[in-house]
Amino acid sequence: MRSADRSGDASARAASPETTGGPPGPPDAFYPRPIELSGLRRGTVNLRDLGEGVQVVVVQGPGRLHVFRDVCPHMGGPLGEATVCKDATLECPWHGYRFSLDTGRLVENPNERIMAELRRRAPACFRPENTPRYALAPLAYQVVGDQVYVQRRRNEP
Amino acid sequence: MRHRFTVEYEIDCPVAIAVAVYLDAEHYVFLHKKYSDTYEVLSYEPATRKILIRESWQLFGLRIGQICMTEYVPPAEFLNYDIEPYPRWLPSAHHVMKARTRLVYTEIPERNSTWSMLEIELDLPFWLWPFRRWIEKAMTRLKIEKDEQDIDMIRRRAARFGRENNSIYLADHQFILHKDDYLRHFGPGSKPITRSA
Numbered sequence: 001m002r003s004a005d006r007s008g009d010a011s012a013r014a015a016s017p018e019t020t021g022g023p024p025g026p027p028d029a030f031y032p033r034p035i036e037l038s039g040l041r042r043g044t045v046n047l048r049d050l051g052e053g054v055q056v057v058v059v060q061g062p063g064r065l066h067v068f069r070d071v072c073p074h075m076g077g078p079l080g081e082a083t084v085c086k087d088a089t090l091e092c093p094w095h096g097y098r099f100s101l102d103t104g105r106l107v108e109n110p111n112e113r114i115m116a117e118l119r120r121r122a123p124a125c126f127r128p129e130n131t132p133r134y135a136l137a138p139l140a141y142q143v144v145g146d147q148v149y150v151q152r153r154r155n156e157p
Numbered sequence: 158m159r160h161r162f163t164v165e166y167e168i169d170c171p172v173a174i175a176v177a178v179y180l181d182a183e184h185y186v187f188l189h190k191k192y193s194d195t196y197e198v199l200s201y202e203p204a205t206r207k208i209l210i211r212e213s214w215q216l217f218g219l220r221i222g223q224i225c226m227t228e229y230v231p232p233a234e235f236l237n238y239d240i241e242p243y244p245r246w247l248p249s250a251h252h253v254m255k256a257r258t259r260l261v262y263t264e265i266p267e268r269n270s271t272w273s274m275l276e277i278e279l280d281l282p283f284w285l286w287p288f289r290r291w292i293e294k295a296m297t298r299l300k301i302e303k304d305e306q307d308i309d310m311i312r313r314r315a316a317r318f319g320r321e322n323n324s325i326y327l328a329d330h331q332f333i334l335h336k337d338d339y340l341r342h343f344g345p346g347s348k349p350i351t352r353s354a
Contacts, residue, residue, distance in 0.1 A: 075325055076317040077310075094310060096187040111183040115332060117198045118182070118208070123337035131330040 023149040024142050034147035040065075045090070047080030050150055056139060058148075059084055059101055066090075066101045067139040067150055074134050090136070097134065104136035158282070160289040164275040164297050168304070170311045170320065172264045173343040175271040176233050177326035178307050179260075180333040185212075188306050192299070193222065206230070206335050211243055221247055229335045232342035233262040250292075255280035269321070275300055 023030040031050035035058060040046045046058040047070060055070040057079045068090075070080045077094035085091055089098040089107050098108045112119065112128075119128065140151040168175050178184075186196045193212040200209040206229040213222025226239040238257040242249035259276045277296060281289060318325070326333055327344055341347065 071317070075310075076314050078313065092187070094188050095181075095183045109183075111332065114186065114196060115182060115198070118201060118334065119332055121201060121203055122332065123203070125329060125340055126332055126336050127329040128332070129330075130328075 024144050028152075030142075030149040030151055034144075034149050035141075037143065037146045037148055044084055045080060045082050055080065056150060057082065057090075059090065061088070061101060065141060065148065067141055067148075068104065068136040069139070072097065073136060079136075099134075099136045104138050106134040158280070158286050160279045160281055160286075160293070162277055162293050162297075164273075164277070164300050166273055167265060167268075168262075168271040168273050168308060168311070169268075170271060170308075170315065171269050171323075172233055172262050172271045173321070173323045174311060174315075175262045175273065176343060177323050177333060177339065178311060179235060179262075180229070180335060180339055181326065182334050183332060184310070188310060189303055192303065195220070195222070199224065206338070208334070209239075213243060223249075223251065229338065231335070231338040235260040250285070253282050254285060254292075273304070 023034070031052065031054055033049060033051035035046075035048045035050075035056075040058055040060050042060045044059075046060075047055060048058055049055050057068050057070050059066040068079060070078060072079055072082075072092040072094065074092065074097050075094060077092045079090060079092060081093040083091040083093070084101075085098065087107075088101045090101055091098045096110045097106060098110070099105065100107050109131075119126070137153065139153065142149050142151070182196070186194050193214050195211075195213045197211040197213075198208060199211055201207075208227050209224065210227055211222060211224045213220050215221075222243045224239075224241045224243050225237050228236040228238075230236065236257070236259050240251050240256050242251045257278045261274050261276075263272045263274070264270075265272050277293075279289065279292065281292075285292075315322075323343060325331055327340065333339060
C-alpha cells in the first residue's frame, strides 16, 4: 500500500495502479467515505460527502488538494457553491468573502469597496476594526491510490 | 392609470431575521448576482434613511440597470420609488411607467414567523394598461425568486446557528444598512414589534 500526506503530489499518485481497501491508518482517524481523486474536476469546487453528514469542498491546486468544510465561517454559506478565483481564492456565494486556498485566511471582503460610502458614514455601532479573523480550516488528507481519505480534526466527530 | 397589487406570503423566520437579511446589503450582488451584479450608492441621507442606488448588470456587452430611491422606515418597512432606467437613454418601461413598492414585515406571533406583504403601485400610460397583468406577473415572479434565495440562506443559517439567532447582524463588526435603527428595534433589550400592517 502506498500513501502520501497532503503535501505530496496528488495528481502523480492518481496514476498509481494500486487500489486499497481502506484508509492508511486507524479507521477512526478518517471520515468513512473517501474521495475519488480521478473524479475531481480542475479549476472548480468539488462538493463531496464524507459520510456522517459531513460535506467538504475540494479544489485541485497545482500538485495538491485544498479541502475545507462546506461552511463559510462568516455566516455559514455553502462553499460547495463557491467560485474559485484566478488569484487562488475561494469566493463565498452569499457575501463574496474571499479566502486563500493555500492558508484558508480571509483575503478580501469586497463589500469594503462596494459599500465604501455607506460604511464610511455608518453609525458608531458599526466598528469594522473589530472584525474577527475569519478563516477556513484546511483539512488534512492522505492519498491512497485513487482514494483521498480526509482526516478528522481533533474534537470533531 | 393606476394598477395596484400585492404579493403576500409567510416567511418561516422571526421578523428580526427577515429585516436583518433585507438590511444585509453585503449579499445583494453575490447571492442575487443573477439579477444584478453591481450595487452603487449615488447618495445617502442617514437622517432620512434614504439611499439612492444604481443597480446594473451586463447585457450583450452593455451595462444596463436602474436607479432607485430606497428608504427604510423602522422597524420593518421598506420603500422603493423614483425608479429610472440606467443609462437614461435606454428604452425602458420606466420612462413611461412610475412604480412604487412598499414592503412590510409583520410578526405572526403563534409561529414566531413573518408575514411579508409587498404592495406595488404602477402608474401606467393608457397604452400599457392592457399589459398590466403581464407586468404584474413578471414583477411577482422576480420577487418570489429573490425571496427564495434569501429563504434558502435563512434556512441554512437557522440550521447551523439557531432560528432566532441574529447575533451576527448585531455584532459590531458586521455591516448592515441603518444598523443603529436595527439595534434599537431588534437588539438586546428591544421590545417586541408586533403590530398590524
